[in-house]
Amino acid sequence: MNNLRLCIPCHFGLEKTLKFEIERIGGENLTVTDGKVTFSGDYNTVAKANLWVSTGERVLIELASFNARSFEELFQGVMNIPLEDFIGKYDAFPVKGYSLDSQLHSVPDCQKIIKKACVKRLEKVYGISYFEETGAKHQLQFSLMKDVFTLYLDTTGEGLHKRGYRRNSNAAPIKETLAAGIIDLGRVRSDSIVCDPMCGSGTFLIESAYKALKVAPGIRRNFAAQKWEQIPEKVWQNARSEAMDMIDKQGSFKAFGFDIDDIAVELTRDNAKKAGVGSKLTVKQQDIRKFVQPEQCITFCNPPYGERLLEIRDAEELYKRLGERLQPSRERPCYIISPHEEFEKFFGKKADKKRKLYNGMIKCDLYMYFK
Ligand SMILES: C[S@@+](CC[C@H](N)C(=O)[O-])C[C@H]1O[C@@H](n2cnc3c(N)ncnc32)[C@H](O)[C@@H]1O
Numbered sequence: 001m002n003n004l005r006l007c008i009p010c011h012f013g014l015e016k017t018l019k020f021e022i023e024r025i026g027g028e029n030l031t032v033t034d035g036k037v038t039f040s041g042d043y044n045t046v047a048k049a050n051l052w053v054s055t056g057e058r059v060l061i062e063l064a065s066f067n068a069r070s071f072e073e074l075f076q077g078v079m080n081i082p083l084e085d086f087i088g089k090y091d092a093f094p095v096k097g098y099s100l101d102s103q104l105h106s107v108p109d110c111q112k113i114i115k116k117a118c119v120k121r122l123e124k125v126y127g128i129s130y131f132e133e134t135g136a137k138h139q140l141q142f143s144l145m146k147d148v149f150t151l152y153l154d155t156t157g158e159g160l161h162k163r164g165y166r167r168n169s170n171a172a173p174i175k176e177t178l179a180a181g182i183i184d185l186g187r188v189r190s191d192s193i194v195c196d197p198m199c200g201s202g203t204f205l206i207e208s209a210y211k212a213l214k215v216a217p218g219i220r221r222n223f224a225a226q227k228w229e230q231i232p233e234k235v236w237q238n239a240r241s242e243a244m245d246m247i248d249k250q251g252s253f254k255a256f257g258f259d260i261d262d263i264a265v266e267l268t269r270d271n272a273k274k275a276g277v278g279s280k281l282t283v284k285q286q287d288i289r290k291f292v293q294p295e296q297c298i299t300f301c302n303p304p305y306g307e308r309l310l311e312i313r314d315a316e317e318l319y320k321r322l323g324e325r326l327q328p329s330r331e332r333p334c335y336i337i338s339p340h341e342e343f344e345k346f347f348g349k350k351a352d353k354k355r356k357l358y359n360g361m362i363k364c365d366l367y368m369y370f371k
Contacts (some may be wrong), residue, residue, distance in 0.1 A: 001037050007152060008056035009036045012151035013103065013357040014181040018055045020173070021114030038062065042346065043231045046155050047239035051218040054207070060152035061086070061139065067105045068149035071113050077116035077143040086127040086153055088229055090135035097142030104144055114142060114151070136227035157224030164220035165275035166201060173200055174302045174337070177357055179207045180217065182366060185355070186298050186315075186335050188212050190251035193297045197288050197325065202281070204300040209277035212253035217245035221273070256294055259289040277326035288318065291325040299326060305362070313334060319346035328369030335363050339364045 008025070010018045015032050015184050022030060025048040027039035033205045037056075041049070049059045068074040087093050095111045095118070118140070123129055139154040161176040183204065188194060188198055194208040210217050227275070228235050257268050265285045272278045293299060303322060304315055321339070328334040328349065336347070344350050351367040358364065 004041055004043070004046070005038060005062040006041050006049065007036055007038045007060045007062050008049065009058065009060075009176050010056045011175075011358050012033075013160055013355060014055045015180070017181045018053065020184075021053050021055060021085060022049065024351060025049055043235050044239065046225060046231070047150050047223075048234050050160070051216040051225045051239055051243050052155055053160060054211070054217045055177050055184065057161065057177060058154055058156035058159075058175045060154055060156075063140075063151045063153055064151040065148060067147055068095075068144065069147050071104065071109070074104060074110065074115045074187065075147060077117045078151065079121050081121070081151065083118055083121055085232055086228070086341060087122065087138050088135060089122075089126045089128065091228075092133035092135060092137045093131075093140055094137070095142065097138045097140075097144070099144040102144040102147045102148075103249060104149075110142065110144065114140065127281070136229070138225065138228065139295075155223060155225035155228075157222075160178070160218065162221065164216050164276070165206060166203070166271050171280045171303065174203050174359060176203055176207060176217070177301075178337075178357065179302075180211065181205045181336060181357070182300060182335055183208050183211050185366070185368065186333065188253075188298060189251055190214075190248050191295055193222070193254050193256075194300065195256040195258075195294055195297050196292045196300050197258045197286075198301055198303055198324070199259050199268050199283065200264050200302070202257055202271050202283070204302070205255040205257045205268065205281055205283075206272055206277060206334055207279050208255055208298075208300070209253060209272070209275070213248045213251045213277070213280075214246045217241055218245070253280055255281045257281060257318050258286040258288075258291060259283075260285070260287050289323050293332055295325060296331055299328075299332065299336075301334070301336045302359075303336065303338060305339055316342075316346045317339065319343055321349065323348035326369075328371075330371060333368070333370035335365050335369075338367065341365075 012035050027041050029040045031038045062336050066077045067244045095114045099105050145149050188208045188211045190212050196204045265283050268283045272281045350369045353368040355366040
């Protein structure tokens with residue numbers, strides 16, 4: 001199908017980065033709003049977006065958007081959507097969603113009405129009265145915001161942050177999509193050297209390797225829409241083989257990871273191997289107190305948060321140690337994410353720039369040092 005309206009939600013603060021990513025894969029007519037980017041494309045764009053977008057959460061097809069203040073308006077509106085263009089006779093089409101500041105505030109009731117309207121429409125089209133729903137899953141997702149109803153079809157399945165390399169995780173890993181956005185701000189290139197002095201499960205290092213070597217972040221996983229009859233297999237095959245051809249095998253990129261915890265060191269090595277970038281990483285057990293910043297190196301770090309891993313005082317102590325070991329400059333820029341409002345005080349240096357970001361539900365700042 002050619003003229004699809006697509007939507008990719010993202011972490012607040014990453015919209016601009018996501019916009020560039022969508023432009024790079026050929027998305028057109030982009031609209032950026034808080035927490036999402038909408039754009040036009042076709043099934044090739046859907047496949048490419050799933051494979052290549054590193055900072056978005058999922059790729060949705062926008063089916064319709066209209067005002068709905070009553071169940072009747074909702075029912076009639078959904079009945080008018082040409083669902084049969086996407087949903088086959090045997091396909092499963094569960095419904096989920098949310099409602100904010102709207103008259104129709106009961107999500108379970110909206111779900112029931114939407115499902116009923118879908119069934120009513122498809123009964124007419126397919127001439128059947130019972131839907132087995134044993135075929136491919138076509139997850140319908142709705143949003144009701146200030147009485148504006150939008151219905152989406154999810155092409156991704158498990159969120160895009162599930163790259164397929166992190167089967168194991170430590171206590172507080174940063175989400176892959178957020179790490180990718182931070183790395184983009186750090187301008188990692190094919191010849192960059194990157195380090196993380198508190199690497200945990202290695203997310204910054206692995207995402208940096210992907211960015212540097214042009215590895216499509218979705219290359220190691222499958223997507224819900226791959227099972228859809230409506231999208232020819234060739235579309236996915238072409239997108240995958242194009243992505244394989246894009247990998248920069250000559251890039252001199254290197255990454256160094258350190259962590260005080262032996263288990264984290266093993267975890268990073270293991271995850272990097274699963275991600276196919278194990279040979280690019282050197283990982284060692286080491287306390288931040290002994291850390292020496294490599295020459296010409298970009299540092300990314302997500303130090304422990306007081307409320308989650310350590311007592312707040314311990315975390316502040318660690319920020320001080322980090323400040324003693326890091327000497328940011330043009331040649332050795334540092335990007336540190338922390339929710340601590342006085343991070344700069346303990347770290348001992350004022351950031352050249354700050355950016356508000358959300359790590360899950362936690363409001364953070366990205367402290368950028370590049371001068
Ligand atoms: C929030 S986690 C980092 C998570 C990581 N960004 C990821 O995605 O998995 C903080 C890490 O700092 C490490 N750490 C705590 N104290 C440390 C110290 N004194 N020196 C080095 N690493 C330390 C912890 O073991 C933990 O793995």
